[in-house]
Amino acid sequence: MTDRSNVVGGAKGILARVPQLLVRVLIIATVIYFVGFIWTFTGGTFTRLFIPYQWHLFFSERLVAETLEGHWFLYGTSFVGLFINWLVLIALISGAYYAYAFVVQKNAQGG
Secondary structure, eight states: OHHHHHHHHHHHHHHHTSOHHHHHHHHHHHHHHHHHHHHHHHTTOGGGGGOHHHHHHHHHHHHHHHHHHOOOOTTOSSHHHHHHHHHHHHHHHHHHHHHHHHHHHHHHHTO
């Protein structure tokens, strides 16, 4: 049980060091990403969310389009790809935030 409490304590420590502005931006980006996915997936017909084969069909069509036509899709070509692309988006936003903070700090120091 101590290993788990150490991991939870470490995660809380890391999250406590994340600036509140970045947390808010990441939450907004996450909401926009997944609402955009639901809108793209359903096309405005929310009952489509509850039809199991539609998930497979949606991602299969995207996989074929990516393979044959070279299209790239923000929401990926699989359920796992959906979350991997979300993590990449979160990493890019975080990286841009910290790069900006670094530049501002260097300019404030006069370097």
